[in-house]
Amino acid sequence: MSKITSLQVAKRAGVSQSAVSRVFTPGASASARTAEKVRQAATELGYRPNMMARAMITGKSRIIGLVVAYLDNQFYPLALQLLSKALQEKGYHILVFTASNSQGAAEEVMQELLDYQVDGIITASVGMTNDLTMRCTAAGIPVVMFNRGQEGADISSVTSANLLGGKTVAEYLLACGHQTIAHISGWSGSSTGRDRQTGFCDALNAAGKAPQIIDGMFDRDTAAAATRTLMESATPPDAIFVGNDHMAFAVLDTLRHELGLRVPSDVAVIGYDDVPLAAWPAYNLTTMRQPVNRMVQATVDTLLTRIEDPTTPARRIEIESPLIARGTTKGPIT
Amino acid sequence: MSKITSLQVAKRAGVSQSAVSRVFTPGASASARTAEKVRQAATELGYRPNMMARAMITGKSRIIGLVVAYLDNQFYPLALQLLSKALQEKGYHILVFTASNSQGAAEEVMQELLDYQVDGIITASVGMTNDLTMRCTAAGIPVVMFNRGQEGADISSVTSANLLGGKTVAEYLLACGHQTIAHISGWSGSSTGRDRQTGFCDALNAAGKAPQIIDGMFDRDTAAAATRTLMESATPPDAIFVGNDHMAFAVLDTLRHELGLRVPSDVAVIGYDDVPLAAWPAYNLTTMRQPVNRMVQATVDTLLTRIEDPTTPARRIEIESPLIARGTTKGPIT
DNA sequence: ATGAAAGCGCTAACAA
DNA sequence: TTGTTAGCGCTTTCAT
Numbered sequence: 001m002s003k004i005t006s007l008q009v010a011k012r013a014g015v016s017q018s019a020v021s022r023v024f025t026p027g028a029s030a031s032a033r034t035a036e037k038v039r040q041a042a043t044e045l046g047y048r049p050n051m052m053a054r055a056m057i058t059g060k061s062r063i064i065g066l067v068v069a070y071l072d073n074q075f076y077p078l079a080l081q082l083l084s085k086a087l088q089e090k091g092y093h094i095l096v097f098t099a100s101n102s103q104g105a106a107e108e109v110m111q112e113l114l115d116y117q118v119d120g121i122i123t124a125s126v127g128m129t130n131d132l133t134m135r136c137t138a139a140g141i142p143v144v145m146f147n148r149g150q151e152g153a154d155i156s157s158v159t160s161a162n163l164l165g166g167k168t169v170a171e172y173l174l175a176c177g178h179q180t181i182a183h184i185s186g187w188s189g190s191s192t193g194r195d196r197q198t199g200f201c202d203a204l205n206a207a208g209k210a211p212q213i214i215d216g217m218f219d220r221d222t223a224a225a226a227t228r229t230l231m232e233s234a235t236p237p238d239a240i241f242v243g244n245d246h247m248a249f250a251v252l253d254t255l256r257h258e259l260g261l262r263v264p265s266d267v268a269v270i271g272y273d274d275v276p277l278a279a280w281p282a283y284n285l286t287t288m289r290q291p292v293n294r295m296v297q298a299t300v301d302t303l304l305t306r307i308e309d310p311t312t313p314a315r316r317i318e319i320e321s322p323l324i325a326r327g328t329t330k331g332p333i334t
Numbered sequence: 335m336s337k338i339t340s341l342q343v344a345k346r347a348g349v350s351q352s353a354v355s356r357v358f359t360p361g362a363s364a365s366a367r368t369a370e371k372v373r374q375a376a377t378e379l380g381y382r383p384n385m386m387a388r389a390m391i392t393g394k395s396r397i398i399g400l401v402v403a404y405l406d407n408q409f410y411p412l413a414l415q416l417l418s419k420a421l422q423e424k425g426y427h428i429l430v431f432t433a434s435n436s437q438g439a440a441e442e443v444m445q446e447l448l449d450y451q452v453d454g455i456i457t458a459s460v461g462m463t464n465d466l467t468m469r470c471t472a473a474g475i476p477v478v479m480f481n482r483g484q485e486g487a488d489i490s491s492v493t494s495a496n497l498l499g500g501k502t503v504a505e506y507l508l509a510c511g512h513q514t515i516a517h518i519s520g521w522s523g524s525s526t527g528r529d530r531q532t533g534f535c536d537a538l539n540a541a542g543k544a545p546q547i548i549d550g551m552f553d554r555d556t557a558a559a560a561t562r563t564l565m566e567s568a569t570p571p572d573a574i575f576v577g578n579d580h581m582a583f584a585v586l587d588t589l590r591h592e593l594g595l596r597v598p599s600d601v602a603v604i605g606y607d608d609v610p611l612a613a614w615p616a617y618n619l620t621t622m623r624q625p626v627n628r629m630v631q632a633t634v635d636t637l638l639t640r641i642e643d644p645t646t647p648a649r650r651i652e653i654e655s656p657l658i659a660r661g662t663t664k665g666p667i668t
Numbered sequence: 669a670t671g672a673a674a675g676c677g678c679t680a681a682c683a684a
Numbered sequence: 685t686t687g688t689t690a691g692c693g694c695t696t697t698c699a700t
Contacts, residue, residue, distance in 0.1 A: 005677060016687045021679060028679090031685060051449045052390045053677035056692045061386065063429070070415070072610065077411035081404070084432045093450070094430045095397070098418045115385045116427070249614065257615035276406065280583065281591035282616045339693060350671045355695060362695090365669060387693035390676050674697080683688080 004047040013041035024049045055117065064303065065118035067097045067109060069126045073218070073246040074275040075290065076124055079146065082296040083122065090304060092119070099126050106132055114139060120303045122146050125190070142306035146299050147290075149191035149316065156306065156314040158299045160290045160321050162192055166199025168323050169241050169270050169288060174207055175332035178239040178268060181209060184216040184226045184251060186243030186272075193218070193243050196272060200241055212237065216247045223247035227254040231261070238267055239329075245271040245278050245287055252283055252328065269328040284327035291321045338381040347375035358383045389451065398637065399452035401431045401443060403460045407552070407580040408609040409624065410458055413480065416630040417456065424638060426453070433460050440466055448473060454637045456480050459524070476640035478633050481624075483525035483650065490640065490648040492633045494624045494655050496526055500533025502657050503575050503604050503622060508541055509666035512573040512602060515543060518550040518560045518585060520577030520606075527552070527577050530606060534575055546571065550581045557581035561588040565595070572601055573663075579605040579612050579621055586617055586662065603662040618661035625655045 006020040013020065015034055022028035023038040030038070041047075055061040064087055071077050084094050095116060099109045110132050113121060121136055124146045133155050136143045145157040173181055183200055186193025197213065204211050212233070214226040223242065227250070230237055242248035248271030255261045255269070263269055271278060271287035278285040298317045306312045325331060340354040347354065349368055356362035357372040364372070375381075389395040398421055405411050418428045429450060433443045444466050447455060455470055455477045467489050470477045479491040507515055517534055520527025531547065538545050546567075548560040557576065561584070564571055576582035582605030589595045589603070597603055605612060605621035612619040632651045640646045659665060 003677090007677080017677095018679080018687065018689095019685090021677095022686085025679070029685060034685080048445060048449055050390075050451070050677050052386050052395065052451055053692085054679075056384075056386045056390060056677085056694090057679045059692085066430075071411040074408070074411075077405040077408075077414075080411075080430070081432060084430045088432060093446070096400075096414070096418045096428045096430060098415060098422060111382060112427070115382055117384070117386055249616070253615040277611070281587040282583070337693090341693080351693090352671065352673095352695080353669090355693095356670085359695070363669060368669080384693050387676085388695075390678090390693085391695045393676085670700080672697105672699080674695105676692105676694085676696105678692085679690105680692105681688105681690085684686085 003050075004045045006047070006049070009038060009041045009045055009047045012045065013037040021049075059117070060119055061117045062092050063095050063116060063118045064092050065097055065113045065116065065121045066094045067099050067113070067121065067123045067126050069099055069124075073125075073244065073273075074277055075147075075245070075273045075292070078275070078292055079124060079296060082292060083146075083299065086296055086300045090300070092304075094122075110135065114141075120144070120307050122299060122303065123148065125192075140310065142303055142310070144299050144303045144306075146295065147192060149195070151191070154314045156302050156316065158295050158302065158317045158319070159192060159195075160288075160295065161318045162195035163199035164320060165272065165288045165323075166196040166201075166241075167203040168199075169196075169272075170200045170203035170207075172323055172325075172329070172332070173239045173241065173268065173270065174204075174209075176239070176268065176330050177333045178237075180235055180237045181239045181241065182212045182214075182230050182237035184214050184223050184230070184240060184242045184247060186247075187217045188215050190218075196243055211241075216243055218244060218247060220247065220250040223250040224254045224258075227251045228259070231255070231259055231267070236267075239269070240267060241270050243272060245273040245275045245285060247271070248285055248287065248328075249277065249283055252285070263328050264330045268330060270323075271328075274324050278324075278326070286326045286329040287324055289321040289324050291319055294319050337384075338379045340381070340383070343372065343375045343379055343381045346379065347371040355383075393451070394453055395451045396426050397429050397450060397452045398426050399431055399447045399450065399455045400428045401433050401447070401455065401457045401460050403433055403458075407459075407578065407607075408611055409481075409579070409607045409626070412609065412626055413458060413630060416626060417480075417633065420630055420634045424634070426638075428456075444469065448475070454478070454641050456633060456637065457482065459526075474644065476637055476644070478637045478640075480629065480633050481526060483529070485525070488648045490636050490650065492629050492636065492651045492653070493526060493529075494622075494629065495652045496529035497533035498654060499606065499622045499657075500530040500535075500575075501537040502533075503530075503606075504534045504537035504541075506657055506659075506663070506666070507573045507575065507602065507604065508538075508543075510573070510602065510664050511667045512571075514569055514571045515573045515575065516546045516548075516564050516571035518548050518557050518564070518574060518576045518581060520581075521551045522549050524552075530577055545575075550577055552578060552581060554581065554584040557584040558588045558592075561585045562593070565589070565593055565601070570601075573603070574601060575604050577606060579607040579609045579619060581605075582619055582621065582662075583611065583617055586619070597662050598664045602664060604657075605662075608658050612658075613660070620660045620663040621658055623655040623658050625653055628653050
């Protein structure tokens with residue numbers, strides 16, 4: 001039982017090979033009778049069009065390259081799963097490229113992406129340089145950055161409203177009556193980390209406060225170390241805003257199990273993402289939600305729109321979302 | 335800057351198109367001088383061979399289909415990341431197929447897998463029927479089941495030594511002096527779940543004990559419900575072996591935060607997998623390790639070996655690993 | 669070792 | 685609507 005070609009189907013159906021092709025090509029013309037005969041023969045033989053051959057002609061592979069760095073932050077596996085499912089429903093599939101955040105690696109990945117003739121690219125939280133992403137656009141391949149923005153570049157991106165999110169957190173903490181507020185920020189090399197920090201600090205400054213800030217690099221160990229530094233300082237904070245949930249869990253672990261402090265009575269903690277784990281009783285973390293579902297939907301829409309019509313301009317989508325108050329904060333003073 | 339073909343490189347290098355092809359085909363013959371000229375021209379033009387065209391000729395796409403169901407169990411994202419990285423180093427990439435565990439979906443996925451002419455397939459924890467997996471083998475596509483075995487079928491699989499693992503857990507719990515031991519099993523429809531259970535029960539039976547067993551379906555909510563049932567029964571257990579870490583976290587949450595019990599003094603808990611979260615202080619879970627690294631390595635080896643030489647027989651690999659004692663058990667009586 | 673030529677399986681432009 | 689023809693970009697005989 002080897003490969004069945006369109007030619008064999010054609011013979012069996014008593015039509016030309018191109019007739020078979022047309023029956024299987026969306027938006028091609030074939031009479032009902034022909035289509036019937038062809039489909040019949042095709043199912044009998046178990047024929048399915050060869051994607052590779054089709055891709056070579058049309059230039060469309062129906063493959064989307066997903067560039068991803070680390071999957072230890074629960075937010076990304078979830079996104080990957082939803083992304084894959086949503087694209088699959090549209091007839092696309094995800095080809096995974098893991099890129100350690102090093103300079104040379106990105107370069108290499110970019111080439112491989114082009115080799116496979118992917119129809120589009122989604123970068124998830126990976127530090128693609130402007131240059132690299134621009135080159136994809138130059139090569140005519142639409143790129144959407146998921147959970148990352150890019151300053152002046154003409155590249156589509158989908159993020160949550162991080163600036164606003166930071167502000168929301170600041171105002172909430174203020175409303176809770178906190179006096180000494182600190183921030184363990186997301187990696188300052190990422191727009192996401194920077195925006196959350198900016199929104200947070202601006203709102204705090206407006207209230208006449210200046211938070212102490214340490215870059216947590218989106219990393220557990222770094223965040224844990226930052227927590228120690230913060231709490232052992234001369235003026236330890238009574239609230240910490242952490243750049244994402246993944247780090248916030250490390251902060252909570254350190255606070256509770258290493259420093260023996262109580263949350264929220266000694267220190268309040270707020271994260272960002274609202275990954276499933278944040279809702280589990282062991283952490284019960286107050287956090288800014290990132291609506292994965294809507295972000296995924298927007299990403300797929302944006303990408304497919306650009307694939308179908310390359311003249312569509314790049315769009316930068318920001319999705320607003322609520323703060324989810326749970327047990328690591330005391331709640332606003334009423 | 336559109337597509338560069340081998341022909342354009344050939345012209346520039348002053349050689350034939352086939353010469354260019356040979357230079358880029360591993361194990362083809364070309365003189366040093368020709369190779370030099372070709373490489374020169376290629377880099378100048380930014381040429382890279384077109385994978386699609388190559389795939390069509392050789393029948394090798396250098397794409398591995400990964401079929402996966404859910405990614406909420408931390409074990410799988412980790413595996414996916416390592417798998418992707420290991421394969422990438424060998425020049426392969428992963429095309430993701432998400433399959434809800436329904437019957438019809440698997441059928442559909444299987445077809446798409448064939449459409450893309452994947453060189454091999456890895457199924458991760460997804461309930462492929464014997465029939466389906468056999469059809470892939472029939473179609474000449476090597477399949478490796480990751481973290482699942484299959485009874486009599488001639489299909490490669492890589493698992494940890496689940497039978498032995500179950501036994502190890504039982505003996506450990508016995509050594510800790512537990513009297514009433516229960517088991518919230520992994521999905522009984524999976525070899526992994528069954529083997530752990532069998533190894534566990536056999537060892538317990540040998541000691542004259544018969545554990546109460548509830549199928550946890552590898553699901554958080556089901557496991558939580560099972561925990562309630564167990565603890566509210568006439569003879570609540572003093573130790574619970576849970577079929578994987580993902581469920582064990584739900585069990586711990588329920589025990590501590592809902593039933594107000596202390597672990598391990600009221601009940602001891604042991605999981606299976608040793609995902610990163612198990613080591614975090616909030617859970618600090620005693621668990622059977624599954625050595626992801628070695629499992630991934632074995633999977634990649636097995637798959638690539640069969641791709642390179644299809645006559646290689648299927649192999650069933652079981653990897654032994656240790657119990658990691660942490661804070662949810664009291665430790666053996668000395 | 670190299671070039672010419674024959675396709676891989678398909679879609680698309682062209683006639684009929 | 686349909687069949688015929690020409691490639692997509694490459695690998696692989698087959699001669700030389």
